[in-house]
Amino acid sequence: MKRAQDGDRSAYTELLESLLPALRGFVRKRIVDDSLVEDVCQDILMSIHLARRTYIPTKPFKPWLFTIARRRVIDHQRRKYRLKSREFLDDGSILNLEQSPNPIASMTEFNRVTQKLSQRKREALRLVHLEGKSTKEAAKILGMKETGLRVMLHRTIKQIKEQI
Amino acid sequence: MSNSRSTSELINCLAEDLAPARPTAGFGKILLGWVAIAAIVVFAGLIGTHVRADLGARLTDLQFVVEALSLVLIGVSAGALALALSIPGSNWAGPRRLLVFACGLLLAAAGFSLASHWQNIAALGMGFRPLLYCSTAVIVYGVVPAIILVLALVRAAPLRAGPVFFLALLAAGSLGAFALKFSCINDNLLHLALAHWLPALGFGLLGLILGRFLMPWEKSLSRLAKRIEQKQPYPESTTRE
Numbered sequence: 421m422k423r424a425q426d427g428d429r430s431a432y433t434e435l436l437e438s439l440l441p442a443l444r445g446f447v448r449k450r451i452v453d454d455s456l457v458e459d460v461c462q463d464i465l466m467s468i469h470l471a472r473r474t475y476i477p478t479k480p481f482k483p484w485l486f487t488i489a490r491r492r493v494i495d496h497q498r499r500k501y502r503l504k505s506r507e508f509l510d511d512g513s514i515l516n517l518e519q520s521p522n523p524i525a526s527m528t529e530f531n532r533v534t535q536k537l538s539q540r541k542r543e544a545l546r547l548v549h550l551e552g553k554s555t556k557e558a559a560k561i562l563g564m565k566e567t568g569l570r571v572m573l574h575r576t577i578k579q580i581k582e583q584i
Numbered sequence: 585m586s587n588s589r590s591t592s593e594l595i596n597c598l599a600e601d602l603a604p605a606r607p608t609a610g611f612g613k614i615l616l617g618w619v620a621i622a623a624i625v626v627f628a629g630l631i632g633t634h635v636r637a638d639l640g641a642r643l644t645d646l647q648f649v650v651e652a653l654s655l656v657l658i659g660v661s662a663g664a665l666a667l668a669l670s671i672p673g674s675n676w677a678g679p680r681r682l683l684v685f686a687c688g689l690l691l692a693a694a695g696f697s698l699a700s701h702w703q704n705i706a707a708l709g710m711g712f713r714p715l716l717y718c719s720t721a722v723i724v725y726g727v728v729p730a731i732i733l734v735l736a737l738v739r740a741a742p743l744r745a746g747p748v749f750f751l752a753l754l755a756a757g758s759l760g761a762f763a764l765k766f767s768c769i770n771d772n773l774l775h776l777a778l779a780h781w782l783p784a785l786g787f788g789l790l791g792l793i794l795g796r797f798l799m800p801w802e803k804s805l806s807r808l809a810k811r812i813e814q815k816q817p818y819p820e821s822t823t824r825e
Contacts, residue, residue: 424602425604425605425607427602427603427604427605429599432598432599432602433595433596436598437592437595440591461591462594463805465594465595465598466594466598466808466809467741467743467805469602469808470741470801470804470805470808471672471740471743473605473606473607473608473739474608474670475672475673476607476610476671477607479673483672483673484672484673485672487672487673487743488672488743491743492743495743
C-alpha cells in the first residue's frame with residue numbers, strides 16, 4: 421500500500437488482486453445473494469482507491485481495510501433494504517421482464533399485459549422496465565418530468581396488478 | 585458500481601487512475617492541530633468581545649468549573665470521535681467513552697444545579713433577547729472550528745457522513761458554549777440549557793442533516809465511477825439491456 425501511495429501502479433494492481441479473495445470471502449459471509457457479491461467487492465475496491473491517502477503506513481493494514489469493507493457492506497444492505505421498502509421499485513418485478521431468459525416471450529408477455537394501456541403509458545413501461553433505461557432518461561425521451569413519469573409508472577403498474 | 589464490468593477490468597482502471605497520494609497525518613496530529621486552532625479562535629473571540637467581570641470568583645465555584653470542563657471534554661471527544669470514524673482503522677472506543685463520560689458529567693452538574701436552585705430556576709434571563717444573543721454567540725464561536733474540522737474530515741474518508749458531521753458540529757458547538765461561559769454572566773440552569781447547550785446540540789443536528797444531504801463520500805464514489813467510465817467505456821456487448 422505504501423508503494424501504491426507513491427504511485428506505483430503495478431504494486432497497486434498486485435495489491436488489489438491479492439486482496440480480492442479475502443474481500444470476496446468477507447462479503448460472501450455477510451451477503452446472502454451471491455449475484456451481489458461482485459458488485460459489493462467492486463464498491464469496496466473503489467472505496468479503497470478513494471480512501472488510500474488515509475492509510476498510515478506505520479499502522480496495521482487489516483483494520484484499515486476491513487473497516488472500509490464492513491462499512492460498504494452495511495451501506496449496501498441499507499440501500500437494498502431501502503429499495504425493497506419502496507413499493508415503486510418492487511412493482512417492476514411483477515412484469516418479470518428483465519429476468520426473463522427469452523426476450524421474445526418477454527415481449528409477448530409485455531404486449532399481453534399492456535394492451536389496454538394508453539400508448540404513452542406503454543412507452544414509459546417499455547423504456548424503463550423492458551429496455552432498462554433510468555427514469556431520468558425515459559422522462560427525457562417522453563418529454564415529461566421525471567417525477568411525473570415515476571407517478572405515471574407507479575399508477576400504471578398498480579393498474580396492471582389489478583387486472584392480473 | 586453495479587454493472588457488468590469485470591472486477592479485474594475495474595482493478596486495471598483503478599491502477600490507471602492511480603496518482604501519488606500523500607498519506608494523511610495521524611489521527612492524533614490532526615486532533616491536536618484542530619484543538620490548537622479551536623483554542624486560538626475561542627480565545628481571540630473572547631478578547632474581541634468581553635470576559636465577564638466576576639470570572640475570578642466563578643473560577644473558584646466547583647459547579648462552574650465542572651460545567652466548563654465537561655463542555656471542553658464534549659468538544660474534544662466529539663471531535664476525536666468524528667476524526668476516528670473518518671480515518672479507517674482508527675480506534676474510536678476511547679473517544680466514545682470520553683464523550684459518554686463528558687455528557688454524563690454535564691448532566692450530573694445540571695442535575696446538581698437543578699436540585700440546589702430549583703426555586704429560582706426560571707427567574708433570570710429568560711427574555712427573548714438574551715436567548716437569541718447567547719444562541720447566536722454559540723454558533724459564532726463555533727463556526728470557525730466547525731469549518732476547519734469539516735475540511736479535515738472531508739479530506740479523510742467520512743464513510744458515515746451523517747454521524748461524522750453531527751459529531752464535528754457538536755464538537756464545535758460545545759467549544760462555542762464553553763467560550764460563552766466566560767462572557768455570559770447568566771448562570772441560571774434554564775438559560776444555560778436553552779441558550780447555550782441546546783444551540784450546540786442544534787448545531788450538531790445541522791451537521792447530521794448536512795452530512796446526509798451532501799454525502800461527500802457517495803459523491804466522490806460516483807465521480808470516480810464516472811471518471812473510470814469515461815476513460816474506458818463499457819463494451820457494447822456488456823451494456824445493460
